[in-house]
Amino acid sequence: xxxxxxxLPDLLPVAGVRLASVAAGIRYQDRDDLVLMELAEGSxxxxxxxxxxxxxxxxxxxxQHLAARQPRYLLINSGNANAGTGAAGLQDAQQTxxxxxxxxxxxxxxxxxxxxxxxxxxxxxxxxxxxxxAGLAGLAADGWExxxxxxxxxxxxxxxLSRTFxxxxxxxxxxxxxxxAGMIRPDMATMLAYIACDARVEAGALxxxxxxxxxxxxxxxxxxxxxxxxxxxxxxxxxxxxxxVIQAGSEEYEALCEAVRAACVTLAQLIxxxxxxxTKFVTVRxxxxxxxxxxxxxxxxxxxxxxxxTALFASDPNWGRILAAVGRAGIEALDIDRIAxxxxxxxxVRDGGVAAEYRxxxxxxxxxxxxxxxxxxxGRGDISEQIWTSxxxxxxxRINAEYRT
Amino acid sequence: xxxxxxxLPDLLPVAGVRLASVAAGIRYQDRDDLVLMELAEGSxxxxxxxxxxxxxxxxxxxxQHLAARQPRYLLINSGNANAGTGAAGLQDAQQTxxxxxxxxxxxxxxxxxxxxxxxxxxxxxxxxxxxxxAGLAGLAADGWExxxxxxxxxxxxxxxLSRTFxxxxxxxxxxxxxxxAGMIRPDMATMLAYIACDARVEAGALxxxxxxxxxxxxxxxxxxxxxxxxxxxxxxxxxxxxxxVIQAGSEEYEALCEAVRAACVTLAQLIxxxxxxxTKFVTVRxxxxxxxxxxxxxxxxxxxxxxxxTALFASDPNWGRILAAVGRAGIEALDIDRIAxxxxxxxxVRDGGVAAEYRxxxxxxxxxxxxxxxxxxxGRGDISEQIWTSxxxxxxxRINAEYRT
Numbered sequence: 001x002x003x004x005x006x007x008l009p010d011l012l013p014v015a016g017v018r019l020a021s022v023a024a025g026i027r028y029q030d031r032d033d034l035v036l037m038e039l040a041e042g043s044x045x046x047x048x049x050x051x052x053x054x055x056x057x058x059x060x061x062x063x064q065h066l067a068a069r070q071p072r073y074l075l076i077n078s079g080n081a082n083a084g085t086g087a088a089g090l091q092d093a094q095q096t097x098x099x100x101x102x103x104x105x106x107x108x109x110x111x112x113x114x115x116x117x118x119x120x121x122x123x124x125x126x127x128x129x130x131x132x133x134a135g136l137a138g139l140a141a142d143g144w145e146x147x148x149x150x151x152x153x154x155x156x157x158x159x160x161l162s163r164t165f166x167x168x169x170x171x172x173x174x175x176x177x178x179x180x181a182g183m184i185r186p187d188m189a190t191m192l193a194y195i196a197c198d199a200r201v202e203a204g205a206l207x208x209x210x211x212x213x214x215x216x217x218x219x220x221x222x223x224x225x226x227x228x229x230x231x232x233x234x235x236x237x238x239x240x241x242x243x244x245v246i247q248a249g250s251e252e253y254e255a256l257c258e259a260v261r262a263a264c265v266t267l268a269q270l271i272x273x274x275x276x277x278x279t280k281f282v283t284v285r286x287x288x289x290x291x292x293x294x295x296x297x298x299x300x301x302x303x304x305x306x307x308x309x310t311a312l313f314a315s316d317p318n319w320g321r322i323l324a325a326v327g328r329a330g331i332e333a334l335d336i337d338r339i340a341x342x343x344x345x346x347x348x349v350r351d352g353g354v355a356a357e358y359r360x361x362x363x364x365x366x367x368x369x370x371x372x373x374x375x376x377x378x379g380r381g382d383i384s385e386q387i388w389t390s391x392x393x394x395x396x397x398r399i400n401a402e403y404r405t
Numbered sequence: 406x407x408x409x410x411x412x413l414p415d416l417l418p419v420a421g422v423r424l425a426s427v428a429a430g431i432r433y434q435d436r437d438d439l440v441l442m443e444l445a446e447g448s449x450x451x452x453x454x455x456x457x458x459x460x461x462x463x464x465x466x467x468x469q470h471l472a473a474r475q476p477r478y479l480l481i482n483s484g485n486a487n488a489g490t491g492a493a494g495l496q497d498a499q500q501t502x503x504x505x506x507x508x509x510x511x512x513x514x515x516x517x518x519x520x521x522x523x524x525x526x527x528x529x530x531x532x533x534x535x536x537x538x539a540g541l542a543g544l545a546a547d548g549w550e551x552x553x554x555x556x557x558x559x560x561x562x563x564x565x566l567s568r569t570f571x572x573x574x575x576x577x578x579x580x581x582x583x584x585x586a587g588m589i590r591p592d593m594a595t596m597l598a599y600i601a602c603d604a605r606v607e608a609g610a611l612x613x614x615x616x617x618x619x620x621x622x623x624x625x626x627x628x629x630x631x632x633x634x635x636x637x638x639x640x641x642x643x644x645x646x647x648x649x650v651i652q653a654g655s656e657e658y659e660a661l662c663e664a665v666r667a668a669c670v671t672l673a674q675l676i677x678x679x680x681x682x683x684t685k686f687v688t689v690r691x692x693x694x695x696x697x698x699x700x701x702x703x704x705x706x707x708x709x710x711x712x713x714x715t716a717l718f719a720s721d722p723n724w725g726r727i728l729a730a731v732g733r734a735g736i737e738a739l740d741i742d743r744i745a746x747x748x749x750x751x752x753x754v755r756d757g758g759v760a761a762e763y764r765x766x767x768x769x770x771x772x773x774x775x776x777x778x779x780x781x782x783x784g785r786g787d788i789s790e791q792i793w794t795s796x797x798x799x800x801x802x803r804i805n806a807e808y809r810t
């Protein structure tokens with residue numbers, strides 16, 4: 001069960017987007033595993049992809065197609081990542097685009113392919129092809145919920161949200177869905193996020209909006225520090241309601257960016273809430289740093305420490321492990337005598353040592369919660385950063401040690 | 406049970422070193438927990454300490470004393486790390502040095518204190534004091550084996566070695582002991598290593614010899630990426646056999662350095678072999694890099710990946726996880742099409758994709774072994790580096806999630 005999230009809320013249609021989900025039999029039986037997402041003509045599309053040097057075939061093709069033309073379709077499959085498949089995998093990804101283009105009457109470069117699932121197996125292109133007609137026939141504005149289910153792999157729950165927001169006196173709708181459970185699931189190449197809104201925005205401004213949002217959301221979560229070969233986040237602005245273009249730098253643009261950022265933060269947190277074997281949702285906030293880089297360095301050192309993560313799993317207010325992680329984060333000229341560490345509102349370390357007023361039962365109370373904030377005050381500046389992570393449980397090892405078959 | 410190591414071998418006396426182990430009752434019952442190591446007058450002493458900014462009180466005092474005077478005694482206790490204890494902890498460490506100095510007739514600055522054990526509790530100075538007379542009375546040249554046991558905390562086995570080596574036609578004896586199991590055990594502030602030989606070397610040359618050796622040994626192991634607050638490695642050259650001084654840069658010096666390096670590598674590997682919950686001893690060797698830094702970056706990314714570590718535990722030849730770790734190591738302009746990955750002699754990845762000749766059963770065979778070499782060829786230079794690590798098992802989580810009490 002995810003932490004603090006139980007079930008998919010109602011997802012509102014976004015004018016200019018239609019979706020269909022089909023059971024193509026790519027890997028799973030008796031469930032949808034192929035999603036077509038149709039974007040109205042004139043839609044703008046921004047995307048951020050994995051920085052892993054070993055990126056999957058669909059990532060390479062999607063990048064190329066996005067640069068070449070305005071996309072009209074996103075073609076997403078679960079069950080097979082088409083990663084580690086070499087030149088043949090690239091051809092497979094291109095071929096699925098060409099097939100959908102042929103049937104729908106657009107150019108192959110107007111189709112962006114996305115895959116998530118097992119690494120190292122060829123994508124069964126024939127099964128994708130056989131499912132396309134049903135997909136095109138089934139496109140509907142209210143297809144978001146079925147799609148949020150169809151893109152799942154080892155997620156325990158479908159994840160998405162809808163928001164309305166006002167910009168320049170007009171109301172807009174934003175709907176998003178995400179899959180992923182941990183930065184990477186066992187052999188599942190992993191995070192995919194799709195967000196659409198009905199605003200009209202130029203491509204450059206939209207890309208900037210997405211990159212800023214991702215920096216503060218999907219790039220601020222970590223489960224195990226592993227980055228997948230297939231990660232992608234797509235933001236669509238359909239402009240379908242024929243409203244004026246939102247210009248970069250305008251007040252309307254700021255409202256849009258804030259809505260996208262908030263949606264990305266919630267969607268990113270949903271991944272951590274559904275992380276492998278997670279029993280805790282943990283915010284690591286580092287304050288009073290000289291710059292964002294050193295705040296993040298400390299935050300990730302804490303979040304990646306197996307000792308901190310097992311202490312979180314054990315609900316053990318083990319301040320020695322947090323303190324040791326801060327100490328080895330590699331911050332230059334760190335004055336340990338100025339450091340304070342809090343678990344929620346409980347001060348555990350002050351002036352570099354255990355706080356005089358600290359009582360084990362207070363730390364124990366916070367650590368027993370499902371959701372915990374670890375706050376570290378560096379005492380050397382006024383910059384803050386925060387990231388979100390989970391604990392390291394028996395189930396994490398069990399899930400990841402189970403043999404692939 | 407450690408991997409490929411069962412029991413402490415005979416440890417040879419080193420002329421100029423006498424040791425005693427005493428049951429001081431610092432934390433443990435019915436076992437020795439305090440070691441006195443006496444160095445003959447004129448001995449030279451080199452040391453490398455933790456780089457963790459939160460270093461323990463004994464580390465601060467040992468550093469100061471080492472800089473001030475020639476040490477005559479090492480005073481080592483297990484069961485209590487005297488870490489996170491603030492100003493009071495510093496006084497405690499200084500007081501134990503002063504007490505031993507008073508009883509033995511040297512200056513307090515000639516005593517180096519070392520502590521390992523639980524973090525955040527005051528060192529019971531009275532119990533140390535009460536044990537010093539018995540310690541001084543019990544000093545003996547053949548005290549190494551008892552000492553190797555007395556410095557253990559959660560180690561499952563005592564760890565040490567002896568070697569003789571020839572330099573300039575003369576034979577020397579080198580004996581070392583180490584404690585630590587994982588870079589850090591739960592709340593146990595962790596790695597201590599003591600190596601002595603009967604060569605005569607000036608302090609500067611000895612320090613250089615140790616630093617080079619540590620760089621290739623203790624700084625090349627990782628269990629969970631955590632660095633303790635108390636780590637220390639000491640190298641003593643007693644010169645007790647009244648042989649000529651070994652000069653830096655000489656052939657004799659190279660022979661000494663090689664002997665120290667080899668001893669450090671073996672001792673460092675013993676820590677990994679006895680790592681928490683470890684079922685595999687894994688060498689990660691990265692070849693054909695442009696420089697050592699990028700080789701180590703790739704090696705540590707693999708060694709710290711929880712997904713690779715759980716695959717090792719599961720004996721799963723999961724090349725997708727190793728490949729993904731290489732891809733996210735952050736190497737600039739990495740050409741994935743030139744990369745090859747081997748498990749021992751089995752090629753699993755070539756030219757950036759799964760090797761044509763690879764068969765799952767071959768990978769399975771290697772992964773089922775207790776000791777495994779993961780070799781990554783980057784295809785962009787001629788530098789190699791290697792590190793040693795262990796897997797991530799159910800027992801790792803169990804050991805580290807158990808509550809402190």
